[in-house]
Amino acid sequence: MKKINLNENWIYGHVGSDHGTYVNIPHDAMLSEKRTSTSKGGVNTGWYEGYDYWYERKIVGDEALINSCVILEFEGIYHNSEVYFNGEKVGSRPYGYSNFYVDLTGKIVEGENHLRVIARNADQPNSRWYSGAGIYRPVSLYVLPKEHILLNGIQIKTVNYSTGEVEITIKTNAKDTARVEILCEDKCIKTIYVDVNQSESVNLVIPNVKAWFPETPFLYQCRVTFGMDIQSVTFGVRTINVDAKNGFCINDKKIILKGACIHHDNGILGACSYAFSERRKIERLQEAGYNAIRSAHNPCSKALLKACDELGMLVMDEFVDCWYIHKTKYDYVNYFEEWWKSDLKDMVDKNFNHPSVIMYSIGNEVSETAQPKGIELTKVMTNYLHELDDSRPVTCGVNIFFNLLSSLGLGVYTDEKAQKSAYAEDRSKAKNAVGSEFYNRLAGLLGDKAMKFGATLYGCDIKTKDAFSYLDIAGYNYGILRYKKDVKKYPDRIILGTETFCKDAYQFIKLAEKHPSIIGDFVWAGMDYLGEVGIGSHEYSDYADNFNSGVGWISAGSGRIDLTGKLLAEALYTRVAFGLDEINIAVVPADRYKAPHSPSAWKMTNARDSWAWNGCDGNKVKIEIYSVAHSVRLYLNNKIIGEKKTGKHGRTYFYTKYFPGELKAIALDEAKKEIATKILVSATNHTILKILPEKTVIGTHELAYIRFKYTDEYGVLKPLARGEIKLSVSGGNLLGFGHGCPFNKDGYLNIYSDTYYGEALAIIEPLGTLIEVEATSKFGIGKVAIEVLPK
Numbered sequence: 194m195k196k197i198n199l200n201e202n203w204i205y206g207h208v209g210s211d212h213g214t215y216v217n218i219p220h221d222a223m224l225s226e227k228r229t230s231t232s233k234g235g236v237n238t239g240w241y242e243g244y245d246y247w248y249e250r251k252i253v254g255d256e257a258l259i260n261s262c263v264i265l266e267f268e269g270i271y272h273n274s275e276v277y278f279n280g281e282k283v284g285s286r287p288y289g290y291s292n293f294y295v296d297l298t299g300k301i302v303e304g305e306n307h308l309r310v311i312a313r314n315a316d317q318p319n320s321r322w323y324s325g326a327g328i329y330r331p332v333s334l335y336v337l338p339k340e341h342i343l344l345n346g347i348q349i350k351t352v353n354y355s356t357g358e359v360e361i362t363i364k365t366n367a368k369d370t371a372r373v374e375i376l377c378e379d380k381c382i383k384t385i386y387v388d389v390n391q392s393e394s395v396n397l398v399i400p401n402v403k404a405w406f407p408e409t410p411f412l413y414q415c416r417v418t419f420g421m422d423i424q425s426v427t428f429g430v431r432t433i434n435v436d437a438k439n440g441f442c443i444n445d446k447k448i449i450l451k452g453a454c455i456h457h458d459n460g461i462l463g464a465c466s467y468a469f470s471e472r473r474k475i476e477r478l479q480e481a482g483y484n485a486i487r488s489a490h491n492p493c494s495k496a497l498l499k500a501c502d503e504l505g506m507l508v509m510d511e512f513v514d515c516w517y518i519h520k521t522k523y524d525y526v527n528y529f530e531e532w533w534k535s536d537l538k539d540m541v542d543k544n545f546n547h548p549s550v551i552m553y554s555i556g557n558e559v560s561e562t563a564q565p566k567g568i569e570l571t572k573v574m575t576n577y578l579h580e581l582d583d584s585r586p587v588t589c590g591v592n593i594f595f596n597l598l599s600s601l602g603l604g605v606y607t608d609e610k611a612q613k614s615a616y617a618e619d620r621s622k623a624k625n626a627v628g629s630e631f632y633n634r635l636a637g638l639l640g641d642k643a644m645k646f647g648a649t650l651y652g653c654d655i656k657t658k659d660a661f662s663y664l665d666i667a668g669y670n671y672g673i674l675r676y677k678k679d680v681k682k683y684p685d686r687i688i689l690g691t692e693t694f695c696k697d698a699y700q701f702i703k704l705a706e707k708h709p710s711i712i713g714d715f716v717w718a719g720m721d722y723l724g725e726v727g728i729g730s731h732e733y734s735d736y737a738d739n740f741n742s743g744v745g746w747i748s749a750g751s752g753r754i755d756l757t758g759k760l761l762a763e764a765l766y767t768r769v770a771f772g773l774d775e776i777n778i779a780v781v782p783a784d785r786y787k788a789p790h791s792p793s794a795w796k797m798t799n800a801r802d803s804w805a806w807n808g809c810d811g812n813k814v815k816i817e818i819y820s821v822a823h824s825v826r827l828y829l830n831n832k833i834i835g836e837k838k839t840g841k842h843g844r845t846y847f848y849t850k851y852f853p854g855e856l857k858a859i860a861l862d863e864a865k866k867e868i869a870t871k872i873l874v875s876a877t878n879h880t881i882l883k884i885l886p887e888k889t890v891i892g893t894h895e896l897a898y899i900r901f902k903y904t905d906e907y908g909v910l911k912p913l914a915r916g917e918i919k920l921s922v923s924g925g926n927l928l929g930f931g932h933g934c935p936f937n938k939d940g941y942l943n944i945y946s947d948t949y950y951g952e953a954l955a956i957i958e959p960l961g962t963l964i965e966v967e968a969t970s971k972f973g974i975g976k977v978a979i980e981v982l983p984k
Contacts, residue, residue, distance in 0.1 A: 194341065194424050197334040199250070199265075205327065208245035208311065222246045222327035223271075223314060224463035225942055230744050233317030237521065238324065239724045239747045243317040246327050248310040252334070254301040262337040264344060265295040265308075268495055269330030269466065273313035273528075279306055287528035288513075289324060290457065290491035291536045292543055294344060297334075316523040321514060322456060322749075323724030325464020330494055340367035341422040345542040349415055349428040350584050354444045357402025357430060362394045363387060365419055375399055376414040376425075389419075404444050405429025405548040407484055410505035412548075429502065429548030435586055435666065437685050440709035443551070449705045450507065450713020451771050452485035453478055453753070454692060456722035457493065460756035461929035461941040462956060463723065469895045470956075472500035473887075477754050478719050479506060481764040482771040487590075487691065487715040490514035490557040492540045501549035509588070509691075509715070510544055511554035512537060516561045516570060534577065541581040552585050553578050554691065558592040558670060560599035562660035572663040586665035590691035593672045594647035596656040640794065641671070641694045648672040654679075661686065666712070673697050673704075680708050690714035695753060695763045695797040698770035699821060699843040716767070717795055721752030721935070729795030730935040733785045736949070737936035740791040748935040751795035755933030757900070757954035762800040762817065769819040770843050775869030776820040776860040778802060782950075783809035783851045784913060801950060803912050804856040804873035805905075816847040822860035822868050830854035836861075876905040880914050884968055884975040890982060897925065897957040897964050897979045903948060903972055912950040916971045919945045924981075925957040925964040 204213035205222060228240035252258075265284075267274070272289030275282060279302070284295035314326035335344060346364035363371055368390045375383040375397070387395045403411040416425045434442045441448055455478070459470040471494060478486060485507035488497075492510055501508050513536075519526045537555075544550040555574045561567025575587045647653070648671060661667040661683075668691035669675065676688060688711045690701060701714040718729070727742035729751020738745060748756055753764040762779035769777055779800035790799070800817050816834075818825045821843040827834040829849060839845050853875035860868040880903055887898040903914035920930060921944070931941040932949035939946065946953045957964055959981040968975045 194422055195336040197336065199252075199332040199334050203248050203250045203328070205246055205248045208247055213247075213249070218332050219329050219465040219467060220327050221325040221329050221463035221465045222312070223323070223325050224940070228744055228747075228940070234320070234724075235318065236726045236742045236746070237318055237321050237724055239726055240744045241323070243314040243319075243326070245315045246312045248312065248328055250308050252301070252306040252308055254303050254306050256303075258301045258336060259303060261298075262339060262341060263297040263301060264335045264337070265297055266292060266333045266335065266344075267295070267310075267328065267330070268292040268332070270310065270312050270328050271314060271324050271326050271464065272319065273316070275311040277309040277311075287532055288525060288536050291539045292330070292492075292495070293539060318521040319523040321520055321524075321725060322722065323458060323464070325458065329464040330466040331496075338421040340369065340420050341365065342371075342417060342419050342424045345545070347415060347417055347424060347426045348545050349426065351430050351432050352396060354402070354404045354430050354432050357399035358396055359399065359428075359430065360394055360396050361387075361415060363389060363417055363419070364393055365389050367420075369420055372418040373397070374416045374418075376416060377403075381416075399430065402430055405431040406443060406446070407448070407505035407507060410503060410548070412502060426546045427499075427502065428546045431548045433551055433585060435687055435712060437687055437710035441712035447709070448484070448507075449702070450485040450689070450715070451483055451702075452487055452507070452509070452713055452715035453481070453483040453719025454487045454489040454715050454717050455719050456489060457491060458723045460721070460723075460758065461931040461954065463929075463941070465928075466494040466496055467896060468496035468499070471496040472504070473758065473898065474720060475500045475504050475506050477758045477760070479504060481719065481753055481760055482768040482773045483719055485509065485551070485713065485715070486719065487511060487554070489590075489718070492543065495543060498544065498547045498549060502547050506549055508547070508550045509552050509554055510540060510550055511590070512540060512556060514557050514559075516556060516559050516567065518559070518561055533574070537574070537577060538581060541578065545582060550585065552666065553582075553587050554668065555587060555589045557590040558595060559589065560592075560596055562589065562591050563596040563600045563656040568659045568663070571660045575663050575665070588664055588666035588668040588689055588691065589660070590668040590670050591657055591660065592670040592692070593653045593657050593675065594644060594650070595670075597647070597650060597652045600652075600656050641696070644671050645674045645694075649674045649678070658683075673701060676704050676708070676711055680710055684710075686710065687712055692717045694795065695767065696842060696844075698767050700841075702770060702772075716753065718749065718751050718753075720754040720758075721748050721750060721756045721933070723748050723756075725749045727791055727935060729793055730791045731793040731796045731799035732791045732934065732936055733782075733788050736934050737791055740789075745936050745938045747937045747940070749795070750793070750935035756931070757933045757952070758898070759933055759952065762802055763797050765802060766797065766819040766844065769821060774819075775822065776818065776825065776858055776871045778856065778858045778871050778873055779817045779819070780804060780806070780856075780873070781815040781817070782806070782912070783812045783814045786813050786815060801912055802873065803910060804854075805876035805909050805911050805913075806851050807853075807876060807878060807911060807913055809851045809913075810853070812851045814849060814851045816849065816856070818845045818847065818858045819843055820845065820858075820860045820869075823863045824861045824865075826859045826861060828855075828857040828859075874909060876909040876911045877907070879906050880904070880911055880972045881906060882918070882968060882970045882973045882975045883908065884966070884977045886977055886979055888979070890980045891959065892982050893959060893984050895959070896928070897959065899955045899957065899966060899977065899979075901948070901953045901955070901968060901975075903951040903970075910951050914951050914972065915948050917945055917947055918953055918968050918970045920955060921967040921969075922957060923965045924961045925959050928956045928958050930955045
């Protein structure tokens with residue numbers, strides 16, 4: 194099999210217009226649209242307007258293509274796509290997150306062939322978050338001999354990780370003998386022959402096997418030769434076992450899932466799925482202390498799975514956000530009944546050989562699970578997944594409290610309600626909300642405590658227990674206050690916090706260590722994401738000119754990591770809660786103590802790990818110390834500020850006045866012995882522009898991430914220094930330039946950007962062997978060069 198990259202030389206434009214622009218794939222067409230108060234997507238999509246798009250490119254037909262089986266793969270088109278080849282409609286896929294295939298065998302002619310794709314996004318609203326639009330994931334052309342192995346036709350399942358026994362299934366379109374080779378670090382270590390006339394499956398033992406663990410993610414290759422066709426897949430040797438007595442185990446080793454929910458976008462790149470960006474996202478999440486991700490609320494990309502396999506990140510791949518009850522007018526509900534089986538199968542085919550994928554989720558906050566029809570559907574979908582893949586458990590993220598509310602008729606979406614309120618002509622003036630917007634606003638008003646307490650009500654148990662009984666793992670969204678009670682009431686139930694609040698991280702760890710049936714937790718959210726604007730924001734008026742989630746808001750603001758990949762104070766707390774750090778410090782901005790800010794239901798703190806609050810001498814400040822030691826002691830310029838026993842959640846607060854110098858926190862054990870120390874220092878009054886590329890040498894298929902900081906002459910970041918930065922780039926294509934603030938009127942496609950707490954980020958695609966960047970700001974000019982290695 195030959196795989197041809199079809200990501201270059203596309204032309205795209207708006208449907209109804211003949212004007213087109215050359216682009217490469219991945220491409221997010223929505224990111225360049227206007228954001229207006231009349232946008233039907235509104236707060237869901239960051240106020241971007243929605244349109245339909247066409248994409249076109251040529252494929253040159255030669256004898257090899259004409260005489261072969263040719264299959265086109267789209268890894269993701271948002272959404273309701275149609276594919277035309279030489280004027281003939283050859284494929285379609287409504288769901289915007291499924292990879293799908295189009296068979297072009299016998300359709301290619303000699304010379305020029307015309308490929309045209311339609312991507313719909315004018316049918317707004319169709320998503321609860323920023324979806325992006327167009328062909329946002331890669332496109333490939335597979336060329337196979339007439340007799341061949343089917344695409345996704347090699348599946349490998351571990352039978353016994355300690356002996357290295359695996360089961361290999363090979364599906365072909367003809368009958369013959371296949372040669373199967375196992376490669377370890379490019380060397381063949383095992384060869385067998387399989388007569389596919391007799392059986393599609395065969396077991397073999399890998400000699401001196403190295404099992405796949407998150408800490409040691411060792412990978413093998415399986416290469417299958419069938420006639421003239423050769424195909425390879427990567428796999429890891431690992432088994433999954435989960436029960437209420439032993440917890441969640443990989444290769445018989447118990448693992449507590451310390452997880453984070455993530456969306457599919459890549460921050461300032463929008464929905465574009467670049468392999469380099471997907472890997473960087475996983476690296477940042479691991480740096481924050483997470484060992485698992487939940488792909489909320491749609492199947493993740495192939496590139497993300499490859500990164501997780503190689504880095505040892507565990508994955509819950511989630512299917513969809515809705516079944517038969519709408520959350521927005523034009524969402525997946527319109528296609529669910531016809532397409533759910535095909536979409537689930539494509540998700541499983543994509544995931545099957547990836548050792549990082551440890552479970553499937555069939556949905557997120559689907560209130561259908563409170564209804565007889567939905568309960569039965571839970572059973573049917575779970576059983577169907579077991580038929581497709583019996584090696585992974587199935588869960589569903591159920592919002593326990595909202596299941597009760599929806600059964601009482603509160604917040605239930607209808608087109609009529611939506612038309613009267615949230616989807617009025619000027620959405621920025623909408624006062625009412627329906628569906629998920631209603632629940633988000635309710636959570637914002639009531640706060641996390643009310644939301645978690647609501648889940649403890651008796652009616653919540655009634656409205657969830659039947660659906661939970663059909664799942665392998667009960668997924669609790671914001672149900673941590675039920676854990677102790679349900680462990681006793683349902684001793685065989687396996688509990689997973691499929692969506693949780695950051696501030697509960699340490700409490701969760703303590704419960705999971707005590708109760709094996711509580712297997713993990715996925716915080717909302719690991720990294721900030723576009724759309725669903727403002728639900729976790731904590732912004733002051735100097736960064737946001739409105740607190741009503743109106744135009745200008747662009748992201749949720751609820752990440753422990755911001756849009757640029759910067760670890761925030763909540764990530765520092767998470768590292769302490771997970772036992773990775775003994776102590777960390779953060780400070781609420783000293784210029785804004787107790788100032789009004791935007792509502793922040795999913796935000797634990799807006800503190801920054803800085804003591805460089807120039808110009809704030811004498812201001813009252815709040816200092817947060819994260820530690821689970823017996824007590825902590827705080828010093829400012831070697832004078833003790835105070836000593837306190839740590840709080841039960843690992844957060845201790847001190848209040849003092851800001852003065853420049855050194856802020857030092859010490860973690861103490863019960864005997865007052867020092868365990869660990871953390872120090873923050875102030876900055877001088879001198880400010881410069883510092884340019885910090887994450888890598889000074891990159892490959893041709895990598896991206897240059899360059900961070901811009903306002904610092905003093907010693908490199909200490911100055912979070913209150915602010916000012917626009919303008920870029921000049923040569924040798925590369927500026928893909929995105931922006932900052933981490935959830936409020937951003939300018940977007941990310943300009944050569945200029947404001948800073949956010951002293952920082953901004955640029956992402957550049959290489960075009961040659963050297964990228965050169967010059968940055969201009971009121972604090973100076975800087976230059977940087979990045980070498981690009983040849984293939």
